[in-house]
Amino acid sequence: MEELKQYQIALEQFKNGDFTHFNEFYEQVKKPVFYNILSLTRDEFLAEDILMDTFVKFLQNINKMDSSKSILGFLIVTSRNLTLDYFKKHNRVEKIDESQTQMFIHNDTRSLMKINFLLEKIRSLLNDEEYDIFCLHTLSDLTFNEISNIKNKKLGTVLWQYNNAIKKVRKEINYEEYQ
Amino acid sequence: MKNINEEMISDKEIVELIDKQKNYYIKLSSDEILNKYYLEQQNIDKILVKKARFNVWKFILPSFACCFLAFGITFGVLYSMDQSGTSSGGNIVNVVEKNEKYKQIISDELLTFTNFNNNDLTQTNNIKNIYNRQSIKEKFDDEQTLTYEQFNEVVDEYEKLENGVYNIFNINNYQIAVEQGNYEFLNEKFDFKMNVFNDDINIEYFYNQDEVIDIDDDEKEEEIVLNGYYSFTNLDNTKTIYKARFSNKTETEEDEVENEIEAVFYDYNNDETKPVYEIKKEQETENLDVEVAYSYSIYNSIEDYKRERVYYSVEYEVENVNNEKELEIKVTNLEKEIEFKNIRQIDETHFSFEFEYESEKVESSATAYIEYINEKRIYTCNNLTIEK
Numbered sequence: 001m002e003e004l005k006q007y008q009i010a011l012e013q014f015k016n017g018d019f020t021h022f023n024e025f026y027e028q029v030k031k032p033v034f035y036n037i038l039s040l041t042r043d044e045f046l047a048e049d050i051l052m053d054t055f056v057k058f059l060q061n062i063n064k065m066d067s068s069k070s071i072l073g074f075l076i077v078t079s080r081n082l083t084l085d086y087f088k089k090h091n092r093v094e095k096i097d098e099s100q101t102q103m104f105i106h107n108d109t110r111s112l113m114k115i116n117f118l119l120e121k122i123r124s125l126l127n128d129e130e131y132d133i134f135c136l137h138t139l140s141d142l143t144f145n146e147i148s149n150i151k152n153k154k155l156g157t158v159l160w161q162y163n164n165a166i167k168k169v170r171k172e173i174n175y176e177e178y179q
Numbered sequence: 180m181k182n183i184n185e186e187m188i189s190d191k192e193i194v195e196l197i198d199k200q201k202n203y204y205i206k207l208s209s210d211e212i213l214n215k216y217y218l219e220q221q222n223i224d225k226i227l228v229k230k231a232r233f234n235v236w237k238f239i240l241p242s243f244a245c246c247f248l249a250f251g252i253t254f255g256v257l258y259s260m261d262q263s264g265t266s267s268g269g270n271i272v273n274v275v276e277k278n279e280k281y282k283q284i285i286s287d288e289l290l291t292f293t294n295f296n297n298n299d300l301t302q303t304n305n306i307k308n309i310y311n312r313q314s315i316k317e318k319f320d321d322e323q324t325l326t327y328e329q330f331n332e333v334v335d336e337y338e339k340l341e342n343g344v345y346n347i348f349n350i351n352n353y354q355i356a357v358e359q360g361n362y363e364f365l366n367e368k369f370d371f372k373m374n375v376f377n378d379d380i381n382i383e384y385f386y387n388q389d390e391v392i393d394i395d396d397d398e399k400e401e402e403i404v405l406n407g408y409y410s411f412t413n414l415d416n417t418k419t420i421y422k423a424r425f426s427n428k429t430e431t432e433e434d435e436v437e438n439e440i441e442a443v444f445y446d447y448n449n450d451e452t453k454p455v456y457e458i459k460k461e462q463e464t465e466n467l468d469v470e471v472a473y474s475y476s477i478y479n480s481i482e483d484y485k486r487e488r489v490y491y492s493v494e495y496e497v498e499n500v501n502n503e504k505e506l507e508i509k510v511t512n513l514e515k516e517i518e519f520k521n522i523r524q525i526d527e528t529h530f531s532f533e534f535e536y537e538s539e540k541v542e543s544s545a546t547a548y549i550e551y552i553n554e555k556r557i558y559t560c561n562n563l564t565i566e567k
Contacts, residue, residue, distance in 0.1 A: 019213055026209040034205050048207045055212045056219060118196070138197040169193055 007071045014062050026055065032140035033075045039119055039135035040083045050086060054079040073150050076140060118173075125172050130165035133158055325543055327563055333534055333547070334558045334565050336510055336517050340493070341549075341556065348504060348524040364408050365420070365447070371407075381412040384423065399431040408447060420447045438462040445481070455484035472496060528552070 010025045033054060037047040057078055065074065123131055136142045136150070144162065148155045355375050362369040362385050369385040376382065386407030405425040410418050421444045428439040440460040446453040455478040462472075476492040478484040495508040506522040515537060522532040530549040537543075547560040558565045 022213060023209040026212065030205055030207075034203075038203075044203065048205065051205070051207055052212055052215060056216045059212070059216045060219070138194050166193060173193065173196070 008067045011062070011065060011067050011071060014059065015065075029072055029075060032072060032142065033079050035139035036076050036136065037079050037083050039131075039139050040080065041086075042119060046086070050079060050082050053082050057082070070146055070149065072142065073146055076136065076142065077150055121173065122169055125168045126165050130161050130168070133162050134165040134169070137162060325545060325561060325563065327565075329536070329543070330547075330558075330560050330563045331565055333517065333536055333560075334567065337519060337532070337534075337547075337558075338556075338567055340508060340510075340519070344506060344508075344522055344530075348530075364410070367408070369407055371405075383410045383412075384408070385410070386423075386425075399429075401429045401431075403427045409444065421445065422447045422449075434465055436464040438464075443484075451481040454479055454490075455481060457484070 006028075007025070010021050013019075013021060014025075030051065034047055034051050037050045037054070038044065041047050041050065054075055058075055065071070119135075122134065126134060132151070133147055136147045137144065142150070144155055144158050147153075148158045151158065354377065355373065357371060357373050359371055362372050364385040367385075370387050371385070373384040373386070374382070375384075384405075384407055386405045388406075389404045403426070405423075407423060409421045409423040411420075412418060423442065423444045425440070425442045427441075428437075430437045438461065440458075440462075442458040444456045457476045457478070459474045459476075460472070472494070473496070474492060474494045476489045478488065479490045483490065489511075491510075491512045493508060493510050495506065498505045498507075503523065506519075508519040508522065510517045510519075517537070518535040520533045520535070522530065524530050525548075528551040530551075531546060532549075533544065533546045535544040545560050547558055550557040550559075556567045558567065
């Protein structure tokens, strides 16, 4: 609740052209947005590019935003739309190729490599909706209420799909393997 | 024996596992975002200033003279681009006289467009009414059963195009000049003025232009957008004014050049209830071969234009066959489809064309002839004669 208030105050400041606290705001929300993009792109560089575009678009639309609505929700939806636009434009199929994997290793971003492998595995287990909801909750830290708003689904449906996802993941993922 | 649940990862562990992996260091900083935002904002502000000046999305188009201008502008630009890579600022460029290659192209296109609105400028305002006539309902099987009423409807459709068709075959004498300067028209400032003229026609176009050039390794893409006012001087010296927007995209790849030209005319007072006219031309040039396709569409309102709800459209092609021009025109509106094929000028006063007519209940094809006698046109088909 306190966080929500802070976002709302920040939003009003941004609307007035005061970006003094933009850095704090960004630091608070960048991770969920970034991981949301990463869950779709599984490419850190592309994810950062889209992260940039997401926040620029957020700032450009700041005056149209309703302070009572979820700012994180807006960022998540925007980032997903921009990612999908990117895919459409580049006719890209979601996958990680070997060169990317090598690149991760050379860059010593092993955690990213692990999460990508983990996401790849989870992606193969779940259907699109389940994967979406799973990532929004676990990666982007959205509450089920927020997810139900973003996806325009009933809370019960979101919970049911998340539980289905968790059941499938539990059966197939070995905790030790990804530690 | 271990319980199966003990082997499985728990819900909590799944979330924990994911959380543990979420330690990637995001390099993008808030300063970088703000810098990009400021930069884009500056660009948007520039565009908004231009939009406020031209209101480019409120397109509505005019009559015959507009079409004339459309080609004038388009080819003026093409020519200028061809010569210097930019607009021809500073000098008067007589495109037609300077470059024979363009003479034919310009005259063909100028005059092909000339007539989808007829000679009478006031007719533009009646567009909505023109096409509200009841379509032919009776069925006939072949040209022998073509009735007078049915042929009359075909002739009526042809009449809407007649002036332009005639001009394509008979008028070549006009000039195009492009000048750069500080022009003011309707309290707006413009960098360029184009003049399309001959003894009977005087069209001015005041405009500003934007140009974007994108060069890849083996492909060059250029886009020029012109925004401004079109002004046509009528016989009684009054002016007919429209806002007009032209965009010309050129893609060059080795020996192949593709041009896409779009012209949209709209009411200069931005009346959204007036029709929008859109002219498109695609030209593909490979070595010495040139293929050109045109389309001309009318929308009843700005809203229809935005939603791409075409009310009336014409597609046409001009070909030179054995040094003779041959024209094909396809007309489509909500009720029917008519194709005029092999439109040819037989001699000074005679034309022929084949038509294929298709409406809700009628399909027919036949050949018709036109004879020009004084100010009249006599249409004949089989034993039917209609005078206009």
